[in-house]
Amino acid sequence: MTVTMTKAARVVVKAVGPTDPAEKANDNGLGPGEFRALVSVFNNVDAYGDVVMPGAFTDVLADYAARGVPIPVLWSHQWADVFSHIGAADPSKATETDEGLEVVGALDVDSPIPEAAAVAQQVHRLMAQRRVGQFSFAFDVAEAGWGTRGEGDSEREVFELRKFSALHEVGPCLVGVNRDTRLDDVKALRAEYPRPTKADTPQPPGSPADPDPAQEPPTTTENPPGDAPGDDGETHAAKGLDPRSVALLADIAALG
Known part of the structure; x- marks a missing residue:
């Protein structure tokens, strides 16, 4: 043991x-x-x-x-x-x-x-x-x-x-x-930490690198997927988080 x-x-x-x-x-x-x-x-x-x-x-x-x-x-x-x-x-x-x-x-x-x-x-x-x-x-x-x-x-x-x-x-x-x-x-503190650039941020498969500025995003008054407590965490998955992180954040949202 x-x-x-x-x-x-x-x-x-x-x-x-x-x-x-x-x-x-x-x-x-x-x-x-x-x-x-x-x-x-x-x-x-x-x-x-x-x-x-x-x-x-x-x-x-x-x-x-x-x-x-x-x-x-x-x-x-x-x-x-x-x-x-x-x-x-x-x-x-x-x-x-x-x-x-x-x-x-x-x-x-x-x-x-x-x-x-x-x-x-x-x-x-x-x-x-x-x-x-x-x-x-x-x-x-x-x-x-x-x-x-x-x-x-x-x-x-x-x-x-x-x-x-x-x-x-x-x-x-x-x-x-x-x-x-x-x-x-x-290491001494820096006034500002580097922020991840667009190229460094993981993107989900099929996401366009540069959205068409002429295409206006749809508007809605409803909660988008992943923002409502208890949903399946799709928004977090779209951010490129690994499955364990997605599950963790979904649990936190459910508790809220």
């Missing part, structure tokens, strides 16, 4: 935001929406009494490298919400240091799907403004066991996480468990 678990960790934001123009130009080589963070700390006892041991991520990082796929970055472990899949971390830039696991991630601030870009941009804004200051990760355990920390009256039993069999995702959240991780850098 495989048990999937999540970890959360407090971070200290060292990156500067738009209020510090003296440092704004120095983004340490980070691109739009990118961040660098220590998302797990070795030999640190967290609030659950768990300790991540050095080498715990070796196998999972090698697996990502062999498969050539990115590490998902999610907002607050919201697996079922496709818009909470806000970015990815490059496995070639995910490394075990003496302190713990350091990753470089990029949020989807330039997504051609407006709804997705809006969520990623808001999370980026919260991070850059120090309004969100913690990180989490989700994992499967391959090897673990009990150990002790401290001496004498301060000795306590801890659960050592020695090897992970999977690293499902990392990402920012509001409240974490560990208190010693940190966000080292984040």
Whole structure:
């Protein structure tokens, strides 16, 4: 039986935001929406009494490298919400240091799907403004066991996480468990995020690239398909969203 678990960790934001123009130009080589963070700390006892041991991520990082796929970055472990899949971390830039696991991630601030870009941009804004200051990760355990920390009256039993069999995702959240991780850098906020162009926005099959300006659109006082609560989400499908997103937005409309 495989048990999937999540970890959360407090971070200290060292990156500067738009209020510090003296440092704004120095983004340490980070691109739009990118961040660098220590998302797990070795030999640190967290609030659950768990300790991540050095080498715990070796196998999972090698697996990502062999498969050539990115590490998902999610907002607050919201697996079922496709818009909470806000970015990815490059496995070639995910490394075990003496302190713990350091990753470089990029949020989807330039997504051609407006709804997705809006969520990623808001999370980026919260991070850059120090309004969100913690990180989490989700994992499967391959090897673990009990150990002790401290001496004498301060000795306590801890659960050592020695090897992970999977690293499902990392990402920012509001409240974490560990208190010693940190966000080292984040790309400074831009006054305006790029908006998707017409060429970048997915179009449904058969849609004309340039509508005939001489042809006036029909007018109606009724709700168009996809706008009424409880409809089948055809309007969202026409925007080029994937089926999971369409179903999610249809459910939200039904609740309204």
